[in-house]
Each structure stands twice: as C-alpha cells, then as structure tokens.
Amino acid sequence: MSDFSPGQRWISDGEADLGLGTILSCDHRSVTVLFGASQETRTYSSRQAPLTRVAFGSGDRVQSAEGWSLTVDDSKEVDGLIVYIGENDQGELRELPEARLADTMRFDQARDRLLTGQVDRNDWFDLRFRTLHHHHRIEQNPALGLAGPRIDLIPHQLYIADEVARRHAPRVLLADEVGLGKTIEAGLILHRMLLTGRAQRALILVPPSLTHQWLVELLRRFALEVTLLDEQQSLAQAESNPFESGQLILASQEWLFANPHRQEQAASSDWDLLIVDEAHHLDWSADQVGPGYACVERLAKAVPGVLLLTATPEQMGLESHFARLRLLDPDRYHSLDAFREEEQHYVEVAQAIDALEKLPAGGRDTHDSVTEVIDESDSLALLDILANPESSPEQQASARDQLREQLLDRHGTGRVMFRNSRRHVGGFPERRLHLATLALPSAYRRVLRKLERDEDYLDELLIETGLDHPDVLIYPDATYRALSDDPLNAEPWWQIDPRVTWLLERLADDGEQGFANDKVLVIAHGRETAQGLAEALRVLGGLHAPVFHEGLTLVERDRAAAAFADEEEGSQVLVCSEIGSEGRNFQFCRHLVMFDLPQHPDQLEQRIGRLDRIGQRHAIEIHVPLFEASPGERLLRWFSEGMDAFAAPHGVGSELFNAFGDALAEALLDDEALEDVINETRALFENRLAQRDAGRNRLLELNACRPARAAAVTAAIRELDDDPALTRYLDQALDIFGVDSQELGGGLLHLQPSPQMLDGLPGLAKGEEGFTATLSRERALARDDVQRLSWEHPLLREMMGRILDGTMGNTALALLKHPAIPAGRLMVELVFRTYCPAPKRLHVNRFLPPTAVRVLLDESGAVLSDKVSFTGLSKNLRKVKKAMARDLIRSRHDQLRDLLTQGEQEAERELPSIVESAQVRMRRELDGELARLEALARLNPAVREEELEALRRERRELDDAIEGTRLRLDAVRVIVTVGEESR
The missing domain is CATH 3.40.50.10810 (Tandem AAA-ATPase domain)
Structure with missing residues (x-):
C-alpha cells in the first residue's frame, strides 16, 4: 500500500489541517494530491513526499462523501485501493471505497492521529499531561476566580x-x-x-x-x-x-x-x-x-x-x-411602611447576637433575649448546649458560632446588602485636621460687614450676584467675581485672597508644616475657583498644576489625574473642583487642602475619601485655610463640633443636613444661633449613632465579613500564589509556544514573541515588544506597568486552553534505553480523560474537572501504570525523528490497535470510582447549601424562591451530567526500547 495510485487517500504530514487528500496523478518523479475540504492542490516528489497513507481498521468509524457513516469491520484491496466493509447506522452491511471517503474527515482524536502516522514532539506530550493535571487541580481550588486579580488580599x-x-x-x-x-x-x-x-x-x-x-x-x-x-x-x-x-x-x-x-x-x-x-x-x-x-x-x-x-x-x-x-x-421590598416596621426588629436580633458572648454565665435575662428571636428547633437545640454549664468549652464554642451564623443568615438585609465600615474593618490611617486662620481681605470684608449691618442687603446681594444662599456667604471669591462691575473689584480674586499666598508658602516650605516634598490634592467648590487657583499657582509661584473640573472631557480629566499620579515627573499639585471629590482615587497622596468647604457633609466625606482609602500608608493631613469670624469658619464648627465630620465617616450626614441645613444657613452670620444649631445637631448625631450600633447596621457589619470564611479563601489564594509548579509549568509552556523569556532581576521577567511563536497569544502580538511580568503579588501591586502571572492570567489560560481543546501533544513516539529491557520491545502510554458534557453555567469542573486516567501497557498487554510513574518514565525517554516514527507505527499498526483497545478497557475500570467521588462532593456541598437556604427562607424573605428552585435544578442537572461522564482517549505515546548503540 506504500505505492501511490490515483484515488488513494493520504494526509500531509506538515499540513494536517488541509484535511484528507486524494491522489490525482503520479509517476516515478512526482505525485499530485487534491485536498478537497480546503480546495488546495499540492505536488510532491514521489521519493520524498511528506505524506502518510490513511488506513482504517476494525472498530474505526468513517464517513462517506454522501454523508452516511460506517463502522469498519473488515477491509479488502481492489486495484491498489482499500474498500472498507462494515455496518451503517441502520445496521446494514455496506462497502465504502476509500475514494468515496468524505474530504472533511478530521483526525483530531489521538487514536486517529497516531494510526495515520501523525506524531508530535515528545515534550509536547509531556506538557499536555501536565496541563491536564494542573487544570484538574486548579479548577477544584476554592479560590478559583479570586486568586488571579492584581489586588491586596483584604x-x-x-x-x-x-x-x-x-x-x-x-x-x-x-x-x-x-x-x-x-x-x-x-x-x-x-x-x-x-x-x-x-x-x-x-x-x-x-x-x-x-x-x-x-x-x-x-x-x-x-x-x-x-x-x-x-x-x-x-x-x-x-x-x-x-x-x-x-x-x-x-x-x-x-x-x-x-x-x-x-x-x-x-x-x-x-x-x-x-x-x-x-x-x-x-x-x-x-x-x-x-x-x-x-x-x-x-x-x-x-x-x-x-x-x-x-x-x-x-x-x-x-x-x-x-x-x-x-x-x-x-x-x-414592596412596601416602604412594612420595611420601616421590619427595621425595628433588628435591634432585638443584634442584642441577641451580643448576648451569645455572655452565655452560659449571663443569667436568665441573657438567655431569654436570645430565645425571643429564634423559633427553629435546630437553633433551640444549639442554645440548650450553649446554656448548659456542663457542656464542654469546645461544645459551647461550636454552638455559639453556629447560632451566630444562623441569626445573621436568617434576619435582616444582610443577604442582599453588604456594608463594611472603617471601624469594623480597621487598619485605616488617622485623620489630622490642620486649621489656618487668616484675615479677611478688605474686598471680602466690605461685603460681610454690610451684611452684618443691613439685613435686607442679603436679598439685594443674591439678586445682584445671581448666586444662591448660602453660597454667597461661604464662597467669598465667587461673590467677588460676581460683583466684578464694582471698580474696587478690578483685580483678579486670586491676587487679593490670602489663601493663595498661604498655599504657595506651604508648597515651598520643606519643614514639618510644609508640602515641599509631597503630593498635594487641592479641592475647591467651584469650577471657576479651581481654574483661577491653578492660574495663580502658575503666575505667582511658577508651578504647573493640572486642573480637574466638570468642563473637561473624560480624556482631559484622565490626563490631569495621570500627570498628578506620576511619581517621577508628575505635578506636585492637582487642583479640583467639587467633581474631583467623587470617584477618583488618590491614596498615593496624604495632603488634602480644602481651599473652601462644601455645604453638605456627604461632599465633605467624599473629598476626604479620595485619600482615605485602602492602600493609604500615611495619616491623612487635612488642611483648611479659614477667614476669621467668617461664615466659612462657622460652617467648619458645625462640621467639627456637631458631627465629628473630619475624624471619621459616620453615615448620618445626610439626615443631619436635612434636619438642620436651613437653620445652619440662617446661623452663618449669627454666633448665638449657631451654638443652638450645633447643640441640636450633636444630640441627633449621638442618638443616630446609638441606634445604628444597636440595630440593623450592627447586623450588617457582623454579616459583611465572616472572618473564618475570609481566612479560608485567603489561605486558598496563598496556596495558588506560592504554588512551585507554576514556575516550572510556565517555563516549559513558554518554550514550547515560542515565547522568549528574559530575567530582569528583582523577580521580574520580560516576555516577548520569538520568530517561531504560535499566533494568538494575549499581549504577545508578533512584531511587538511584549510585556514585563512577575509571579509576585506584592511586586505587581507596587508597579502598574508590570503584569502578574498566575494560573488565571489570560496568557496561561490561553496556552492551557489551546492544549486541552486542541490536538497539540496528543500523540508522540519516543525511544527508551534500558539495560533490563531487550531492544525492539513496545510500550504504549495512554492518557484517558473524563468527558462530562454540561452547560458551562453549571461549573461542573468544581466537582469533576477533566480527570486523567493513565494506562501504561507493554506489548504483551501487561499493565505497568503503578510500577512506572509518568515523571520517572519521561526522564529516560529520547526523541525520534518523525520519519522514523511513522515507519515504526506503520510496522506495528495491528499491534497498536489491540493495545489501544485493551488500554480503553483498563481505563474504564477506573471510571465508576471517579464518578462516585464527584457525586459525593457535589451532593455534600449542594445538599448542605440547599438545606441551609430552605431553613433560611422560612424566616428571611430575602431568599427568593427562584434562587431555591435554581439550586434544586442545578443539583438535578449536575447529578445527571456527572452520571453521564465518559472516558475518551486524550493522548497516546508509543515507546520503543533500543539497544546501547542506538541513537
């Protein structure tokens, strides 16, 4: 069958993707092949044609050009062409000449590729097996999806x-x-x-x-x-x-x-x-x-x-x-009134959770405060254990933890709302308020004195300036600009405002009170104030300060923020209007200058929150320049004395402003009235904090982070972070995929495409420079220009996916030199893989990821899998040229078919235990979660019925999918022993 004849079917060794080829013509010098599926024609030298004859054997399934299929039972040769004999899908005995085979037949499966002489490099086979092993391990890790992102582990x-x-x-x-x-x-x-x-x-x-x-x-x-x-x-x-x-x-x-x-x-x-x-x-x-x-x-x-x-x-x-x-x-949440009534119940639940810490020594009242909010039999049984003085400390601790979890689960809005506060999370920097009291410039003072003398002047001023009340009082520079027709207001406001001089002096001061060596974020209420201040810094101080306001395009705002963030050549100062206090994060900066104050407490907190964020390493220095005995100074007193607004966020600012905002506006020119407003604000502030600590917010804080669960997730992430296998796998995969890796020192490496790189790898387009990366989470967090490589990085996932979903490395042939084994002996290493077709949404891999079953057979059919490990065998194998590999396979064709069939039977013996283990894992997790949610739904309507039904449906579908798991041959390696003199 090695001679070429028109009508025979061959495949190209170097271009397997061309599909099944048909010999059109041949002579002693050349052979011409038509690849019908790809509509390509190739002409080769008949002596050195890189072609392999396609010959199917018993049990193989082939397709006809007309679309019907045949399971091969036997074959015969007629005029140099093979005729296959077997049954079609209807059980009818039919014949199919090889010339009528479908051009579109593919040889993706390991069995087909091996028997048609298509073999890959030996190291590709190794990488495929290791990829399957690591994929199986990672898919089951509870940190999957959380370990890859470039974040601190908070x-x-x-x-x-x-x-x-x-x-x-x-x-x-x-x-x-x-x-x-x-x-x-x-x-x-x-x-x-x-x-x-x-x-x-x-x-x-x-x-x-x-x-x-x-x-x-x-x-x-x-x-x-x-x-x-x-x-x-x-x-x-x-x-x-x-x-x-x-x-x-x-x-x-x-x-x-x-x-x-x-x-x-x-x-x-x-x-x-x-x-x-x-x-x-x-x-x-x-x-x-x-x-x-x-x-x-x-x-x-x-x-x-x-x-x-x-x-x-x-x-x-x-x-x-x-x-x-x-x-x-x-x-x-269909009724606001019902929601208000429900809120009142949360105080009792929070008190019950606190009471758990006092049991069993807390007395009858403590016990009753818990009993009042639970009525489930499982909870009452736990309470009996906790309240029983004869219970062991371990039993009491376990009962207390379970009761706390049940109360948090079954009461409040904690299932639909997660709210952590700074005081609950902890670890945030101190906030320090620095006040600079300045004298009013004459132009500002004239307006203020007239307002104090003439009650009617405020109405006139509002009409004349077009400003709102109390803006006209709080922002004197805006009032000054609005009165620009006044000959006394001819100079730009920033030339007469002492706050500008104060800021310039601080920016130049390298002492303890200065900003000379630090980044400074300056926020002013109005856009025109921010623009004027930036102009003043340029003209009076020679400082280039990007300005960030609502009139800029998004790109312009990004440029301004980027210019400020650059550590090496960036600007020392960024000037923002009020919009700069929402959404942008500047935790690399510790100095905040409030050039003026906002009226609303929420806006004040938004300003501070731009710096006071996770990742801030320093105390927050808040600087406020004030005019003595001015409305701005009185506003600051209300913020500071009425609600401790500069010390920490508290979450009740909006309610306080709604209650006292109008009275505050009227008191900005009256110290006596201001005292009353501050005292009333303080009383309501302390009352609301007490209510918050006693009721729903206490429940939310307890529910927003369960320390034991968080610690378990963190530990799972650390396990993947510190996985030594990642480095070894990465080195091997980059080499095989043709990616050059250069060590830069300090745990950094630079990846770039080599001329031989396989196409389509993320971030590594051919002709481009590639990227710098690290495996260290800490180094990646310290440098925005460095990517973090992990098992979840797109490059790793692409390489692993391409291996697992394609044919790369699913066949190989290697030579083994061993003194105890005679030359010419054959072994077959078969890697089977579980196949569990299921919708991706079920995430069946968490219970049954593709699982490898390795079977090693010698030519007599003896099973050597337990005696010879994959790693031990791989270390002693030698590569072989493809031409020799094809000759070896052709010479052992029938023997290989028998070994493949026997290997499949051996692997099938492993499948029931794999399926059973997966079902046990799935049922244990989902049955426990379903029981918990069903119990929770009886008390907490936040558990939706559709969520319960979805979980029940998911369990049924997973059970069916896992039960239907099958094995398929994923990769096969033929190993031939050689003598001492062989190469």
Missing part, C-alpha cells in the same frame, strides 16, 4: 466576592463605606463568574466621570477587556445593536439614561449580570420615578444578576435606601 473584599459569586444570579447591594473597595468587590465577582461560567455577558453602567477609571481598573487589576460604548461608537454600528458588539459592555449612565432608543437596544440584549455604580443617584419616590431609576428598573427585571454599588445607602434617606433594595427584589 478579608472583607474576598468574603463578599466569594459569597456573592457562588450564588445563582446574585442580586445584591455593595454598600461599603467610601474607600473600602466596592469596585474591587464588583470586579472580583465578575471575574469569578466569568471564569466559572456563571456569567458570559455583563453590562456595566457608571457615571460619565468614571468610565475610563472603570475601563482601566478592569483591565489592569482583572485582565478583563471591556467595550466602552458611547453614541459615536453606536452610530458606527447603525445596522446592528451596538450592545451586541462585545461580551462586556461599559457605558455612561448619563448617555444611556437620556436615550430611550439605546435603552430599548440594551434591554433587548441578553445579559447575565448588570452592574450599576453610584446607585444612590437613581431618583425614586412613591410619587415620582426618575429616568435613571426607570432605566435600571427595566434592565433589572430582565437581567438575572444585579450588583448595585453605593457608599451612601441611607444618607439619601430611608426611602432612597428602600428604592435600591426594591430594584433587587421588588416582591420582597
């Missing part, structure tokens, strides 16, 4: 991400205080859901000022590439729905909320997850619904998973907070 963030991403279609409110990492939590949830198949498409809606920040964060921290959609890009796709242009779509809320047509297109797309940042800006009341709220409500009804982000869940009022929860579960 317990509360990891707990929230782990808890939420485990759920079917999670619908939650992420409401951590400013600076605690809500964006990171949302990114972690999204990243894990994408990796585990829980989600494939997500829509992310953010304020326009934050679109580029989200874009960069998702790429830099999570290696997620998103499509930033705006009207210009949408118009470019006029004939299609622009929301279908990517899997992850990021869009401006302002753009979408104002465009009904785009809302229709967004709603008509299929999404798995909706993420909405700064959700407190969505306006809703029982009487009126804002356009933004209406848009999100419509999307939330259609999208299974919803994440709402807000740092101020209640500061806009209880009604506003209810409106956020209503978006997540309108059936559960």
Whole structure:
C-alpha cells in the first residue's frame, strides 16, 4: 500500500489541517494530491513526499462523501485501493471505497492521529499531561476566580466576592463605606463568574466621570477587556445593536439614561449580570420615578444578576435606601411602611447576637433575649448546649458560632446588602485636621460687614450676584467675581485672597508644616475657583498644576489625574473642583487642602475619601485655610463640633443636613444661633449613632465579613500564589509556544514573541515588544506597568486552553534505553480523560474537572501504570525523528490497535470510582447549601424562591451530567526500547 495510485487517500504530514487528500496523478518523479475540504492542490516528489497513507481498521468509524457513516469491520484491496466493509447506522452491511471517503474527515482524536502516522514532539506530550493535571487541580481550588486579580488580599473584599459569586444570579447591594473597595468587590465577582461560567455577558453602567477609571481598573487589576460604548461608537454600528458588539459592555449612565432608543437596544440584549455604580443617584419616590431609576428598573427585571454599588445607602434617606433594595427584589421590598416596621426588629436580633458572648454565665435575662428571636428547633437545640454549664468549652464554642451564623443568615438585609465600615474593618490611617486662620481681605470684608449691618442687603446681594444662599456667604471669591462691575473689584480674586499666598508658602516650605516634598490634592467648590487657583499657582509661584473640573472631557480629566499620579515627573499639585471629590482615587497622596468647604457633609466625606482609602500608608493631613469670624469658619464648627465630620465617616450626614441645613444657613452670620444649631445637631448625631450600633447596621457589619470564611479563601489564594509548579509549568509552556523569556532581576521577567511563536497569544502580538511580568503579588501591586502571572492570567489560560481543546501533544513516539529491557520491545502510554458534557453555567469542573486516567501497557498487554510513574518514565525517554516514527507505527499498526483497545478497557475500570467521588462532593456541598437556604427562607424573605428552585435544578442537572461522564482517549505515546548503540 506504500505505492501511490490515483484515488488513494493520504494526509500531509506538515499540513494536517488541509484535511484528507486524494491522489490525482503520479509517476516515478512526482505525485499530485487534491485536498478537497480546503480546495488546495499540492505536488510532491514521489521519493520524498511528506505524506502518510490513511488506513482504517476494525472498530474505526468513517464517513462517506454522501454523508452516511460506517463502522469498519473488515477491509479488502481492489486495484491498489482499500474498500472498507462494515455496518451503517441502520445496521446494514455496506462497502465504502476509500475514494468515496468524505474530504472533511478530521483526525483530531489521538487514536486517529497516531494510526495515520501523525506524531508530535515528545515534550509536547509531556506538557499536555501536565496541563491536564494542573487544570484538574486548579479548577477544584476554592479560590478559583479570586486568586488571579492584581489586588491586596483584604478579608472583607474576598468574603463578599466569594459569597456573592457562588450564588445563582446574585442580586445584591455593595454598600461599603467610601474607600473600602466596592469596585474591587464588583470586579472580583465578575471575574469569578466569568471564569466559572456563571456569567458570559455583563453590562456595566457608571457615571460619565468614571468610565475610563472603570475601563482601566478592569483591565489592569482583572485582565478583563471591556467595550466602552458611547453614541459615536453606536452610530458606527447603525445596522446592528451596538450592545451586541462585545461580551462586556461599559457605558455612561448619563448617555444611556437620556436615550430611550439605546435603552430599548440594551434591554433587548441578553445579559447575565448588570452592574450599576453610584446607585444612590437613581431618583425614586412613591410619587415620582426618575429616568435613571426607570432605566435600571427595566434592565433589572430582565437581567438575572444585579450588583448595585453605593457608599451612601441611607444618607439619601430611608426611602432612597428602600428604592435600591426594591430594584433587587421588588416582591420582597414592596412596601416602604412594612420595611420601616421590619427595621425595628433588628435591634432585638443584634442584642441577641451580643448576648451569645455572655452565655452560659449571663443569667436568665441573657438567655431569654436570645430565645425571643429564634423559633427553629435546630437553633433551640444549639442554645440548650450553649446554656448548659456542663457542656464542654469546645461544645459551647461550636454552638455559639453556629447560632451566630444562623441569626445573621436568617434576619435582616444582610443577604442582599453588604456594608463594611472603617471601624469594623480597621487598619485605616488617622485623620489630622490642620486649621489656618487668616484675615479677611478688605474686598471680602466690605461685603460681610454690610451684611452684618443691613439685613435686607442679603436679598439685594443674591439678586445682584445671581448666586444662591448660602453660597454667597461661604464662597467669598465667587461673590467677588460676581460683583466684578464694582471698580474696587478690578483685580483678579486670586491676587487679593490670602489663601493663595498661604498655599504657595506651604508648597515651598520643606519643614514639618510644609508640602515641599509631597503630593498635594487641592479641592475647591467651584469650577471657576479651581481654574483661577491653578492660574495663580502658575503666575505667582511658577508651578504647573493640572486642573480637574466638570468642563473637561473624560480624556482631559484622565490626563490631569495621570500627570498628578506620576511619581517621577508628575505635578506636585492637582487642583479640583467639587467633581474631583467623587470617584477618583488618590491614596498615593496624604495632603488634602480644602481651599473652601462644601455645604453638605456627604461632599465633605467624599473629598476626604479620595485619600482615605485602602492602600493609604500615611495619616491623612487635612488642611483648611479659614477667614476669621467668617461664615466659612462657622460652617467648619458645625462640621467639627456637631458631627465629628473630619475624624471619621459616620453615615448620618445626610439626615443631619436635612434636619438642620436651613437653620445652619440662617446661623452663618449669627454666633448665638449657631451654638443652638450645633447643640441640636450633636444630640441627633449621638442618638443616630446609638441606634445604628444597636440595630440593623450592627447586623450588617457582623454579616459583611465572616472572618473564618475570609481566612479560608485567603489561605486558598496563598496556596495558588506560592504554588512551585507554576514556575516550572510556565517555563516549559513558554518554550514550547515560542515565547522568549528574559530575567530582569528583582523577580521580574520580560516576555516577548520569538520568530517561531504560535499566533494568538494575549499581549504577545508578533512584531511587538511584549510585556514585563512577575509571579509576585506584592511586586505587581507596587508597579502598574508590570503584569502578574498566575494560573488565571489570560496568557496561561490561553496556552492551557489551546492544549486541552486542541490536538497539540496528543500523540508522540519516543525511544527508551534500558539495560533490563531487550531492544525492539513496545510500550504504549495512554492518557484517558473524563468527558462530562454540561452547560458551562453549571461549573461542573468544581466537582469533576477533566480527570486523567493513565494506562501504561507493554506489548504483551501487561499493565505497568503503578510500577512506572509518568515523571520517572519521561526522564529516560529520547526523541525520534518523525520519519522514523511513522515507519515504526506503520510496522506495528495491528499491534497498536489491540493495545489501544485493551488500554480503553483498563481505563474504564477506573471510571465508576471517579464518578462516585464527584457525586459525593457535589451532593455534600449542594445538599448542605440547599438545606441551609430552605431553613433560611422560612424566616428571611430575602431568599427568593427562584434562587431555591435554581439550586434544586442545578443539583438535578449536575447529578445527571456527572452520571453521564465518559472516558475518551486524550493522548497516546508509543515507546520503543533500543539497544546501547542506538541513537
């Protein structure tokens, strides 16, 4: 059969993707082959043609050009052509000449490729086996999806991400205080859901000022590439729905909320997850619904998973907070009055949780305070153990922990809302307030003195300047500018304002009170003030200070922020209007200058929160220049004495402003009235803090981070971080895929394409420079320009996926020299792999990832798998030239078929135990979770019935999928022994 004859079927050794070829013509010098599937014709030298004859044997399944299939039982040769004999799908005995084989037949499976002489490099086979081993291990790691992102391992963030991403279609409110990492939590949830198949498409809606920040964060921290959609890009796709242009779509809320047509297109797309940042800006009341709220409500009804982000869940009022929860579960949160009544019950639950710490020694009252809030038999049994003095300390500790978990689970909004506070998380820097009292310049003083003498002048001033009350009092530079027609106001305001001189002196001072060696963020209320201040720094101090205000485009704002952030050549100062205090993070800076003060406590906290964030390593130095005996100074007293606003965030500022804002405005010119306002504010402030600590917020804090769970997740991540196998695997994979790796020192390496690199690797386009990377989490966090390589990095996942999903390394032939084994003996190393077809959303890999079953046979059929390890065998193997490999396979064709069949039978014996172990793991986890949620649903309506039904359905589908697991041959290596003299 080695001679060429027209009609014979051959494949190209070097171009296997051409498919099955047919000999068109041949003579003693050349042979011409038509590859019908790819419509390519090749002519080769008949003596050195890189071709392998296709010959199928008993049990092989072949396809005809007409579309029917045949299971080969026997074959015969007629005029140099093979005729296959066997049964079709209907059980009928038929013959199929090889000339009538389908051109589209592929030889992707290891068996087909081996028997047709297609063999890969031996190191490819090694890499394939190791890839399967590591993939099996990683897919079962509880940290999957959380270990890869470039983040600090902050317990509360990891707990929230782990808890939420485990759920079917999670619908939650992420409401951590400013600076605690809500964006990171949302990114972690999204990243894990994408990796585990829980989600494939997500829509992310953010304020326009934050679109580029989200874009960069998702790429830099999570290696997620998103499509930033705006009207210009949408118009470019006029004939299609622009929301279908990517899997992850990021869009401006302002753009979408104002465009009904785009809302229709967004709603008509299929999404798995909706993420909405700064959700407190969505306006809703029982009487009126804002356009933004209406848009999100419509999307939330259609999208299974919803994440709402807000740092101020209640500061806009209880009604506003209810409106956020209503978006997540309108059936559960259908009545504002019922929600208010439910809130009253949370105090009792919080007291019961605190009482657990006092048992069993707390007395009858302590015991009764717990009994009042539990009525489940399992909880009462635990309480009896805890209250029994004869119980061992271990039994009491276990009962206490279980009771605390049950109370947190079954009461409050903790299942739909996660809120961590600074005092609960801890570890935040101190805030230090520095006041600089300055004399009023004459131009400002004239207005203020006239206001103090003439009560009617305020009304005249409001009309004359067009400013609002109390802006006209708090921002004297704005009043000065508005009165520019006055001949006494001819100079620019910044030339007569002593705050400018004070700032310039501090910027030049390298002493303890100066800023000379530090970055400084300056925030002013108004855009014109910020622009004028930047001009003053340039003209009077020769300082270039980028300015950040609402009049800039997003790109211009990004440039200003980047110029400030650059450590080497960046600007010392960034001047912002009020918009600079929302959304942007400047934790690398510790000096905040409030050139003036905002009126609202929330805006004050937003300003401080730009610096006081996770990652801040220094105390926050807050500098406020004040005019003596001015409205601004009185406003500061209200902030400081009325609510300790500069010391720490407290979450009740909006309520205090709503209660006393008008009275405060009237008291800005009256010290006696101001004292009354401050005293009343302080009383309400302390009352609200006491209520918060006693009720729902206490429950939320306890529920927002379960330390034991967070510690377990952190430990699992550390296990992957410190995995020594990653370095070894990476070195081997980069070499085989043709990526050059150069050590740079300090734990850094530079990856770049080699001329032989395989196409399509993330970040490594041919002709480009590549990128610098590290395996160290700490080094990656310290340098934004360095990528962190992990098992979850796109490059690693692409290489592993290409190996597991393709044919790379699924066949090999090697030589073994061993003194105890005679030359010419044959061994076959077979790697079988479990195949469990199931929808990706089930994430069956957490219970049964592709599992390797290795079978090593000698030519007599003896099983050597337990006697000879994969690693031990691989170390002693030699490579062989492909031509010799094909000759060896051809000469042992029938023997190999028999060994393949026997190996399959051996592997099948392992399958039942693999399936049983996976089912046990699945049932243990899902049955326990289902029982917990069913018990929880009886007391806490935050557990939705559709969530319970989804979990039941998931369990049934997983059970069926795992039960249907089969084995298939993934890779095969033929090993031939050689004598001492062989090479």
